[in-house]
Amino acid sequence: MEANNFTWNSLAGRLLIVVFLSLLLVVGFYTFGNPSAGSPAKAGQELFEDECQSCHTIGAGALVGPDLQGLLERRDRDWATRFITSPDWLIAEGDPIALELLEKFNGVEMPNQALAEEDVELLLVFIETQDSLTQAAVVLPAGSAFRGEKLFIGAKPLEGGGLPCMACHTVSGVGEYGGGNLGPDLTHAYDRYGEPGLASAMGNISFPTMKHVYSGKELSTQETADLLDFFTEADKEVSEGLAESVSGLFWGSGIVGALVLFSIMAFFWPRQRKNQTERLRLKADADSRGKS
Numbered sequence: 001m002e003a004n005n006f007t008w009n010s011l012a013g014r015l016l017i018v019v020f021l022s023l024l025l026v027v028g029f030y031t032f033g034n035p036s037a038g039s040p041a042k043a044g045q046e047l048f049e050d051e052c053q054s055c056h057t058i059g060a061g062a063l064v065g066p067d068l069q070g071l072l073e074r075r076d077r078d079w080a081t082r083f084i085t086s087p088d089w090l091i092a093e094g095d096p097i098a099l100e101l102l103e104k105f106n107g108v109e110m111p112n113q114a115l116a117e118e119d120v121e122l123l124l125v126f127i128e129t130q131d132s133l134t135q136a137a138v139v140l141p142a143g144s145a146f147r148g149e150k151l152f153i154g155a156k157p158l159e160g161g162g163l164p165c166m167a168c169h170t171v172s173g174v175g176e177y178g179g180g181n182l183g184p185d186l187t188h189a190y191d192r193y194g195e196p197g198l199a200s201a202m203g204n205i206s207f208p209t210m211k212h213v214y215s216g217k218e219l220s221t222q223e224t225a226d227l228l229d230f231f232t233e234a235d236k237e238v239s240e241g242l243a244e245s246v247s248g249l250f251w252g253s254g255i256v257g258a259l260v261l262f263s264i265m266a267f268f269w270p271r272q273r274k275n276q277t278e279r280l281r282l283k284a285d286a287d288s289r290g291k292s
Contacts, residue, residue: 040126041125041126048127049204051206052206056068062197064194064198064201065110066105072127080124085115087109091109140199140228143227145232147226149230153174153179158217160218162214167179168180168210169185170185173237186234187234188234188237190228191235198231202228203218
């Protein structure tokens with residue numbers, strides 16, 4: 001019996017080509033078109049949830065920053081990449097769109113998340129494939145401004161073990177010497193962020209200097225509600241800037257104290273030196289008399 005030679009032009013060869021191409025299409029769809037494990041869209045979704053979700057939504061309206069639905073229809077892709085990568089640079093350069101957004105959102109500057117361009121591209125792939133992203137609505141319990149103030153200053157420890165807000169922030173009228181100035185003054189945080197934005201920012205902490213500090217130490221919904229009520233009351237204060245004025249007071253006190261200390265040293269050191277010299281001279285005289 002003679003074996004038939006296989007050729008790609010035969011019926012069997014064509015069937016193999018069809019099967020192979022079908023497999024490629026299926027693999028391509030699940031790799032690039034569907035936000036499943038391992039796909040760029042899935043990686044972008046994880047980045048969005050870690051880095052962006054506290055301030056932005058996709059299709060659910062503005063929070064601290066704009067709704068990102070249709071971002072690449074409104075903005076050039078290169079501009080979006082630059083802004084997400086280095087928003088502070090574009091603001092410093094006076095980019096008109098960046099400055100317009102800064103004014104529109106109450107002067108709240110988007111933080112530089114130090115994302116690589118590859119990560120930004122993953123974010124953009126995810127955003128452009130989403131008509132909307134449903135975020136679970138968190139219903140907060142009734143809050144207490146009194147408890148919120150205790151949480152802010154650290155008189156009541158946070159359940160997760162995180163640092164009290166006052167370690168890095170200040171609020172006018174709270175504490176004689178204010179708080180830290182590593183982070184911004186939060187006296188009017190409620191006015192700048194709005195209630196939904198402030199609640200989201202506390203519930204999904206993603207600011208660069210905070211996210212690692214509070215990783216695994218997230219605020220409970222009750223703590224978020226209490227702090228939200230506290231910031232609502234704090235917003236009624238007239239002025240900010242307590243941390244800066246207190247820092248100036250400490251610097252001024254330190255300089256004055258140093259000057260007083262040096263003045264005392266300048267007054268007593270020559271006398272001390274003279275006394276020491278006199279003691280050495282007397283000792284030398286006594287030694288010379290003893291030898292004679």
